[in-house]
Amino acid sequence: MSNSLNIVYLIPLLPLIGFLINGLGRRSLSKSLVSIIGCGVVLASFVLSIWVFLQVKNGNVHVANYFDFISIGSFHIPFAFQIDQLSSIFLLIITGVGFLIHVYSTSYMHHEAPEHFGRYFSYLNLFIFSMLLLVMGANFIIMFIGWEGVGLCSYLLIGYWFKNTEYNKAATKAFVMNRIGDLGFLIAIFWIISKVGSVNFYDVFAVAQGHVEGKTFTTTDITAITLLLFVGATGKSAQIPLYTWLPDAMAGPTPVSALIHAATMVTAGIYMVARSNVLYSMSELSQNVVAIVGLATAILAATIAMKQNDIKKVLAYSTVSQLGYMFLALGVGAYSAGVFHVMTHAFFKALLFLAAGSVIHAMGGEQDIRKMGGLSGKLKTTFITFLIGCIAISGVPPFSGFFSKDAILFAAFEHGPGLYVVALIGAMLTAYYMFRLLIVTFNGKFRGTEEQKTHLHESPPAMTIVLIILAVLSVIGGFVGIPDAIMKGGDKFSEFLSPVIPVKHGPISSFPKENLERLLMAVSTIAALIGILIAWLQFRRYQYKEPNAVGKFLENKWYVDELYEKIIVKPLNFLADVFDRELERSGIDALVNGVGKAVQYGGRQLRWLQSGQVGSYVLLMVISMVLFFVLQFFLRK
């Protein structure tokens, strides 16, 4: 069977080659060569992804089988790539946004030494490779390989400036937090293997839908598997309770944050749940858990973001919050809305991070917004693109964030008005904290040092052009998913995804659905505008003052890190100490040392036998011979 899509293996292979060349040749390649290779391979992947997308659009859906990755008896895990609507969308996001971030990095990281420059780009390429493997895998194992790969790359990139202990700690934290989630994912895979005997998506979903005779999932199986998968997703996609690594991941270079937050890594959890939508739709309990955890994360992170003073921390918590929205969408069964938000979020969050990077670049590494202000004059392009990003994320029509967020809010309303109200408050908070960030950073008087003031400059074209492209995408990106209420047949996005994600038909209420949706849109737009207005009134004349008790509580992130320190890290350390003392030192060490001591003692005692007296030797010889004879005599019997 030959299908033109069989060459999709090139898409992940190219970044891998880029990784190898840049990684191995980092000492000898010049910076410009590294840039060309690093960006070129991702661009090539992007072009291929566009081609794949067009193929899929023409109805060519394909599973490309290459070879048996693992083969044990009758159990086979093929190394196969699945190309369908869902994965082709993710391919576009990953390679497209990834490529823009690569281009931006060439300029942003230019002051690095050539050797570290090469190391940086090789990690970026590896990151793209892992993420591509994750979304292209046709079974849970290949997905898991990519899953672990992005975990590793996030560790490497967060700890890129490895001479700083704090950064290394942040990298370790990200890695460990992810490992906790990965364990859930792994157990889920084992569970699936034991029930189905295969990890291929097709087989697993066929069994789940009851298409295979003799094999079925019980309700318990489905619920357990989906919840375990979700544990994996909470780790990678930074949801309660494993979200604390993401804000700390700011330790890496800013483009890395953009890459982690927009194109790769955190969307992995969303992708995995959306891919397993067949399973999730069968378990109401799991769906509710996903929705509630998502919503809780969205609100929690939004409240924290309101009081942060680090430009990247605000954006980080906003990512956590937006990811919460995506999980809310997945939880209420609106999988395509979740994926839609992944796409629009990739545009405006990459834009916001890269614009923030431009600000940090201009400020000479300063990240504290209390020391910024009045930057709009000097950084015109950055300011305008940042503004567009803020409008998009706040959900003001007709920017991209509006359409995706509206789709989520509408789905939440159909599921339960309670969810909707909370989500709406979250949306208002989003508008508020984003515009707080924008106003404090760009409006008012400059609050930094004189030296920084003279240093202020717009970033070079490699950075601003990327910002402009992303800004355009943030504006128009939503038009692929215009809801039916505004334009009949405008929701191209869900339509495109419908073979993978069945379109949900909600309960028909007495109130006409279209009017209801229009009403909800109006409400959410007003909510966003109110949030923006409050932020404008409050921060127009910004002056830093000590926060009150609530503000302090929020500024310290609800003391969650401290709480984890108290209830998990401390007891674990205590337990480790106990084991160290009781088991390691007085148990195992004592045993090993005891054997040595026993031999020494025995040797000292036996030494007296060797007296040197020939007579005593002979006597012993005779006695032992007699003993042997006697023994032999008795043993015969």
Added chain:
Amino acid sequence: MQINYYIFLSLALFVIGIVGVLTRRNVIIIFMCIELMLNATNLLLVAFSKMHHLAASKIDAATTVGTDGQLFVFFIMVVAAAEVSVGLAIIVMMYRNIHSVDVNFLNRLKH
């Protein structure tokens, strides 16, 4: 003659040899005691060999059953002769070195 007498005689010789080895300090005496033990064994071998051969030849006059014990005796004699030559040489060397044939002086071997 009954086999019992041979057994008792050889046992007596052997025990005398052992006791001599254990109690005497003079190397030459010890050496002679060892010879005594070897010959006690020889005596026993020959006695049993004769006994078996007699019993077997009553059934078949041309049999060779039991003669192998006597062959062993010759082997032991040869080995004993070789041992004597080596052992005496050691004793001579010992006397030359420490001017004594008392085994207790040999505790220097320990060091």
